[in-house]
Amino acid sequence: MTQVDTDLLVSVLRRAAERGATAADGFLVEDTSFSASVRLGQVDTVTHSREQRLSLRVFAGRASAAASTSDLSRASLERVVDEATALARVTAEDPHAGLPDPAALIEHVPDLELEDRQAPELTPEDKIEAARRAEAAALAVDPRITNSEGAEYFDRRARYAYATSHGFARGYTTSSFGITVSPVASQNGEMQRDSWYTTARRRRALEDAEAVGRTAAARALRRLGARKVKTAEVPIIFDPDTAASLIRSIAGAASGPSLYRRASFLLDRLGTRVASAAVTVVDDGLIEAALGSRPFDGEGLPTRRTALVRDGVLESYLLDTYSARKLGRASTHHASRDGAGVSVGTTNLMLLPGAETPESLIRSVRSGLYVTELIGFGVNGVTGDYSRGAVGLWIDNGELAYPVEEVTVAGNLLEMFDRIDGIGNDLVLRDRTAAPTLKIARMVVAGD
Amino acid sequence: MSELDRRRPESFFHDRYNVTPALMEQLLGDSLARRVDDADIYLEYRVNEELVLEENVVKKASRHVSQGAGVRAQSGPRTGYAHTDDISIQNLTEAARQARAIADRAGQSGTLAVGGRGRPHDLYTLTEAPIVTELARKVDLLRRVDAACRAADARVKQVIVSLASEEVVMLIATASGFAVGDVRPLTRLNVTAIAEDGARREMGAFGGGGRVPFDFYLEGERWQRFASEAARQAALKLSAVDAPAGAMTVVLGPGWPGILLHEAIGHGLEGDFNRKGVSAFSGRIGQKVASELVTVVDDGTMANRRGSLNVDDEGTPTGRTVLIENGILRGYLQDRLNARLMGMAPTGNGRRESFAHPPLPRMTNTFMLAGQDDPEDILRSVDRGLYAVSFGGGQVDITSGKFVFSASEAYLIENGRVTRPVKGATLIGNGPDALTRVSRVGRDLALDEGVGTCGKDGQSVPVGVGLPTIRLDGMTVGGTAV
Numbered sequence: 064m065t066q067v068d069t070d071l072l073v074s075v076l077r078r079a080a081e082r083g084a085t086a087a088d089g090f091l092v093e094d095t096s097f098s099a100s101v102r103l104g105q106v107d108t109v110t111h112s113r114e115q116r117l118s119l120r121v122f123a124g125r126a127s128a129a130a131s132t133s134d135l136s137r138a139s140l141e142r143v144v145d146e147a148t149a150l151a152r153v154t155a156e157d158p159h160a161g162l163p164d165p166a167a168l169i170e171h172v173p174d175l176e177l178e179d180r181q182a183p184e185l186t187p188e189d190k191i192e193a194a195r196r197a198e199a200a201a202l203a204v205d206p207r208i209t210n211s212e213g214a215e216y217f218d219r220r221a222r223y224a225y226a227t228s229h230g231f232a233r234g235y236t237t238s239s240f241g242i243t244v245s246p247v248a249s250q251n252g253e254m255q256r257d258s259w260y261t262t263a264r265r266r267r268a269l270e271d272a273e274a275v276g277r278t279a280a281a282r283a284l285r286r287l288g289a290r291k292v293k294t295a296e297v298p299i300i301f302d303p304d305t306a307a308s309l310i311r312s313i314a315g316a317a318s319g320p321s322l323y324r325r326a327s328f329l330l331d332r333l334g335t336r337v338a339s340a341a342v343t344v345v346d347d348g349l350i351e352a353a354l355g356s357r358p359f360d361g362e363g364l365p366t367r368r369t370a371l372v373r374d375g376v377l378e379s380y381l382l383d384t385y386s387a388r389k390l391g392r393a394s395t396h397h398a399s400r401d402g403a404g405v406s407v408g409t410t411n412l413m414l415l416p417g418a419e420t421p422e423s424l425i426r427s428v429r430s431g432l433y434v435t436e437l438i439g440f441g442v443n444g445v446t447g448d449y450s451r452g453a454v455g456l457w458i459d460n461g462e463l464a465y466p467v468e469e470v471t472v473a474g475n476l477l478e479m480f481d482r483i484d485g486i487g488n489d490l491v492l493r494d495r496t497a498a499p500t501l502k503i504a505r506m507v508v509a510g511d
Numbered sequence: 512m513s514e515l516d517r518r519r520p521e522s523f524f525h526d527r528y529n530v531t532p533a534l535m536e537q538l539l540g541d542s543l544a545r546r547v548d549d550a551d552i553y554l555e556y557r558v559n560e561e562l563v564l565e566e567n568v569v570k571k572a573s574r575h576v577s578q579g580a581g582v583r584a585q586s587g588p589r590t591g592y593a594h595t596d597d598i599s600i601q602n603l604t605e606a607a608r609q610a611r612a613i614a615d616r617a618g619q620s621g622t623l624a625v626g627g628r629g630r631p632h633d634l635y636t637l638t639e640a641p642i643v644t645e646l647a648r649k650v651d652l653l654r655r656v657d658a659a660c661r662a663a664d665a666r667v668k669q670v671i672v673s674l675a676s677e678e679v680v681m682l683i684a685t686a687s688g689f690a691v692g693d694v695r696p697l698t699r700l701n702v703t704a705i706a707e708d709g710a711r712r713e714m715g716a717f718g719g720g721g722r723v724p725f726d727f728y729l730e731g732e733r734w735q736r737f738a739s740e741a742a743r744q745a746a747l748k749l750s751a752v753d754a755p756a757g758a759m760t761v762v763l764g765p766g767w768p769g770i771l772l773h774e775a776i777g778h779g780l781e782g783d784f785n786r787k788g789v790s791a792f793s794g795r796i797g798q799k800v801a802s803e804l805v806t807v808v809d810d811g812t813m814a815n816r817r818g819s820l821n822v823d824d825e826g827t828p829t830g831r832t833v834l835i836e837n838g839i840l841r842g843y844l845q846d847r848l849n850a851r852l853m854g855m856a857p858t859g860n861g862r863r864e865s866f867a868h869p870p871l872p873r874m875t876n877t878f879m880l881a882g883q884d885d886p887e888d889i890l891r892s893v894d895r896g897l898y899a900v901s902f903g904g905g906q907v908d909i910t911s912g913k914f915v916f917s918a919s920e921a922y923l924i925e926n927g928r929v930t931r932p933v934k935g936a937t938l939i940g941n942g943p944d945a946l947t948r949v950s951r952v953g954r955d956l957a958l959d960e961g962v963g964t965c966g967k968d969g970q971s972v973p974v975g976v977g978l979p980t981i982r983l984d985g986m987t988v989g990g991t992a993v
Contacts, residue, residue: 102787108590111609112867115596116577129573133596139576146574153646155568187612212789212910247789247910256789256910289911294757296993324565325669326705326714404573439915440904441937441989445705445714450754450937450989452906452915469913471937471989473756509756509939509989 069224069232075119075140076228082148084121086162087228090361090400091117094221099187101194102213103202109187118400119143123151127160129404159388162362165229167394169358169365176352177237178220179265190216193242193272200276201246207287208280212245212256218266225363225400235358240266244276248283255289257282257436262494264352282435285456289466291510292457298431299472299506300424300458303489305434306498310344310414312442312449312476313337314496317371317379318397318407319386321444328447328477332377338480340375341417346397348410355411355495361400366410369395381407414498417486421500424485426461432508433458434472447476453508470510479503520682520692524554528598530580532682532690538607539686547611549585549847550686551825554598555866557679558642564653564672572646579866582606585848588786592869629828631691631821634814635722641676641698644725649674652700652728656738660704663742666749669705670741674698676725683826691826696722697817697973699962702737706745713751715744716919719960721817737960744901744920747932754921754936754990760893761938761986762924764900765886765957769976772807772877773965774905774914775945776800780834780842781860781872781967782849784909791912791943795840801946803838804882811859811875817961818876818975822859825870829859834877835946846872864970871967878977882952886980889951891927897988898922898929899938912942915989937989945983953980 072089079087093115100107117140118131128150132143185193198214217240224234241262248255259279261270301309313329321327329337338344348356348366359365362384370378382390383398383405399408425433434455441450450473456463487500525531535552556578563571579596580603593606653672660670675698682692699720706713717740721727728734763771776792784790792800801807811829813819820829825847833841845853846861849872862873890898898921905916917937922929940948958977965974 102588105587106589108592108869109612110869111593111606113595113597114579114867129571130575131573132576134576134578135597143574143576150572150574150646153562153569153650154572155570157568157570210788212787254789254791254910256908286911291987294993324671324705325707325712326703330712404571438906438908438913439917439937439939440906441915441917441935443714443935445712446934448934450917450935450991452913452937452939452989454908454911454913468911469939469941469987471756471915471939471987473754473936473989473991475991507756507989507991507993509987511758511987 069226069234071135072224072226073232075117075144076226078141078144079119079121079148080228082144083123084148085124086122087120088162088362089117089119089226091224092221094219096217096219097190098215098217099191099194100213100215101191101198103211104195104199106191107213119147120404121147121151122161123148125156125158125160126151126154128154159385162227162229163364163384163394165231168231168363169233172233172235172358175349175356175358177235177264177356179238182266197242197244197272197276200273201244201280204277204280205284207248207250207284208246209249210247212247214242214244214276217241225359227363231363233359233363237264239264239354240269242269242272242275244279246280246283248287250287253287255283255286257286262354264354268352286454286466289468291469292467292508293511294509296505296507298428299503300428300431300433301501302433302435303491303498303500305437306414306501307496308437310412310498311496313344314371314381314409314412316444317381319380319382319390320407322380323386323389326445328445329377333380335377336375337377337477338372338375339483341486342372342375342480342483343370343415344372344413345370345415346381346409346412350411353411353492355409357410360396361398361405364394364396364398367396381409383407409496411492412496413490413492416488416490416499418488419485421487421489424487424500424502425458425463427485428458429460431458432467432472433463449474449476449479470508472506472508474506479506520680520694523556523680524682530554530598530600532684534600535684535690536688538603539684547584547586549851551583552603552684553581553824553866554682555579555679557677557865560642560676562649562653562674564657567657569650569653577865580606581866582610583869584610588852590848590869594867631693631828632812634812634819634821635696637696637724639724640678640696641725642678642696648725652734656702656734659735659738660702660742663739664706664746666706666708666746667704667742668707671703673701681824685826689826691822693821698723698725700728700734700737702741704741704745706749708749711749713745713748715741715748717741717744718962721815721961722819723815747920751932751934753992754933755897755988755992756990758985758987760896761983761988762889762893762896762898763978763981763983764898765953765955765978765980767959767976768899768902769878769959769978770902770905770916772879772978773874773974773976774907774916775940775942776807776834777874777877778907779909779912779942780844782843782845782853783872785843786849786853790909792840798840799838800840800943801835801838802949804952805835805838805946805949806880807835807877808833808880809844809874809877813876816876816958816975817963817973820875823861824863825861827857827859827861829875832858844872844874846870862972864972868970871970873967873972874965874974876958876975876977878956878958879979881954881956881979884951884953886953886955889953889980889982890924890929892951892982893924894926896924898924907942913939914942915939933990939987939989948983948985949981950984951982955979
């Protein structure tokens with residue numbers, strides 16, 4: 064693992080102590096990224112960027128405050144430390160505030176293969192060419208692919224460092240790469256856009272650019288001729304991408320801050336059944352070269368594999384140190400660091416696969432909806448009430464019959480998870496959250 | 512920042528980073544100007560402060576400083592963009608080189624875009640910027656809001672109050688030899704209440720703000736209203752019944768339900784989508800896209816509004832753009848790039864989240880003009896339907912035109928009367944025909960309280976919306992009661 068320079072962080076923490084902080088920790092992120100987008104074969108936008116951000120949390124006894132800056136000059140850092148210590152004075156004493164137990168901090172940082180050290184750096188021309196090939200492949204699929212919102216190639220290299228006033232300082236480096244294509248299909252005055260993407264820690268692990276383009280085109284084409292359907296309560300099959308969004312909602316409700324605020328539909332449900340017995344959801348931050356992996360969390364605690372739901376029973380919450388103390392539990396090492404301080408975040412979140420092929424799940428439905436895209440924000444994290452716009456394909460006698468749009472699917476997440484009566488064998492961890500195809504016995508589709 | 516600094520962006524960047532408009536123009540001239548169609552350098556310095564009160568104590572206090580420069584070069588439809596968060600002459604020169612690299616690969620039209628000239632507005636000069644108001648006054652307000660919210664309804668068990676304050680100092684110099692700066696205050700107070708009744712729990716949220724001083728919250732006890740509204744919404748939902756599912760008449764209340772316009776038509780009229788021909792509204796200027804009762808404008812020039820700007824992020828003064836006039840599609844929202852490529856004038860809608868993002872055509876404050884009807888009459892005209900007065904977020908698929916927005920406070924209308932509250936439900940429609948369904952427009956135009964944030968291509972910007980009470984015939988409501 065590349066050595067990450069933690070000296071700057073350590074000096075900032077030292078100054079915080081001089082200004083009266085009783086404890087402090089800091090997180091430093093530095094990243095360099097590049098993106099190139101191409102539209103209809105022509106370069107559209109090329110972006111180079113370099114960013115850095117130091118976030119600091121200081122404690123004055125049991126009171127705390129956070130500050131951050133992208134200006135790492137000495138004068139600015141001193142100002143940040145002073146402002147954070149001043150802010151800590153207006154916050155209240157909180158018996159649960161504080162750093163994690165130093166003994167629990169990670170000792171040896173494992174190499175999770177999060178940085179690509181093999182593939183040579185591409186030239187900007189090669190990167191543009193990758194986007195161009197992906198888009199060209201999409202445009203070549205069918206004459207009905209008439210337009211494009213473009214294709215994009217991006218890469219990013221980042222360094223993370225974490226340090227505490229107890230003398231802990233560790234870091235790690237990552238890289239990520241990706242290609243996205245968004246073609247537009249049209250027919251008889253109707254236009255439909257869809258997209259597909261690939262993303263990975265290592266460039267050579269990306270899906271082939273042309274294959275991404277062809278998949279994107281096929282997705283746009285299958286939406287042509289979409290119609291509304293009649294309002295009805297029917298079985299719903301979520302494709303892997305839309306199913307993944309459902310487990311993100313479960314993770315949100317299981318996160319410490321939602322629980323101690325009593326703003327979660329999973330409140331007081333630990334150890335009880337919250338889903339069909341076939342459902343197991345894990346968060347595993349230690350998978351080599353995976354996008355959600357990290358050696359330690361935003362408070363320096365070693366990453367783990369956590370079973371959130373096992374055989375339908377809620378087995379663990381997702382906690383950082385503060386929310387854990389607040390709930391009288393131990394951190395599950397899910398602290399995540401953002402500009403505003405410490406929150407809770409997942410790593411690689413997955414619903415484990417079942418035995419059925421997606422085709423057999425579809426065949427099991429006489430009349431229902433296969434959902435391929437969800438839009439809108441109609442998920443209530445307090446009650447689990449769910450109502451979102453959906454796009455997909457109508458299932459008629461076990462076959463995908465015709466495309467559907469301008470409908471909503473609605474229910475309640477707890478009921479939906481209880482009614483899961485089919486889980487596909489098609490789990491692929493292609494992003495930070497993944498799920499196989501999921502069948503829910505019934506939900507309300509609203510249309511005409 | 513001293514008082515002097517905040518009023519004069521030019522001297523601010525000179526004092527702090529030794530970068531002057533003259534130097535920026537020289538950089539644009541040397542590196543960029545003769546080889547591209549348009550180029551600019553954008554400098555930004557931003558301070559954010561957030562205070563969060565939970566369980567009646569300040570739980571979170573944070574302050575963030577970010578600064579940086581973005582350099583852009585454009586040739587035909589191509590954009591080269593480079594940004595750095597270390598503002599120095601050396602880094603600006605390097606960023607200009609990177610931005611130019613893309614333009615070098617392209618042919619040039621040889622003419623430099625001229626845009627952005629015109630006097631900036633003066634929409635939010637404040638006696639005291641919210642970022643500098645003392646913390647003790649802010650904390651005191653948060654405590655009073657918390658107490659008022661709990662007092663409003665005994666079923667309120669949790670209250671979260673947050674106060675965000677921000678100030679952005681920006682300076683932009685363009686290749687046409689023109690530099691303009693702006694200092695933008697922004698603040699927002701949010702109240703979230705969790706009410707419980709037995710095993711049932713619900714959340715209500717209310718807030719507001721704008722480019723206003725801290726005292727805005729004290730005027731007419733505005734904070735008190737925010738607190739009691741959040742409590743009322745949470746308590747009301749405890750008795751909500753399942754929302755209906757299917758097509759029905761929908762009445763939208765005034766103010767924030769204007770998010771309908773933002774999703775159904777606003778995004779679809781942004782210049783980039785129309786230049787590329789990927790919007791459901793592409794090529795439809797002059798066509799009827801709404802009932803003749805409907806006139807919609809986007810206005811970035813309203814004093815102290817959250818969506819307003821003296822100049823956009825490309826230096827163009829904001830304006831008032833008529834999008835739909837008596838049902839006829841009239842105009843698009845433009846930044847410089849798309850205006851140039853479409854042979855239209857920039858409308859002052861080029862906006863960016865920060866120096867780290869290239870500008871895009873974006874909305875400012877988008878609203879429908881008032882009509883003639885009495886809002887009570889509009890409700891009385893409905894036999895069975897949904898009355899929605901508050902919404903969460905919305906989203907649109909620009910290309911198919913399908914949009915959604917989620918009601919957070921809604922009621923059944925039965926025989927012309929507003930009856931039971933219903934659970935949140937998503938409303939779905941098709942942009943190009945949704946406004947043709949408008950059959951009544953109230954005389955009660957209201958703008959939202961100042962809470963909106965719009966996301967596009969991963970960039971968030973503050974926006975405003977507004978609406979009078981309107982009736983829509985045959986909207987699809989995504990409830991669970993079949």
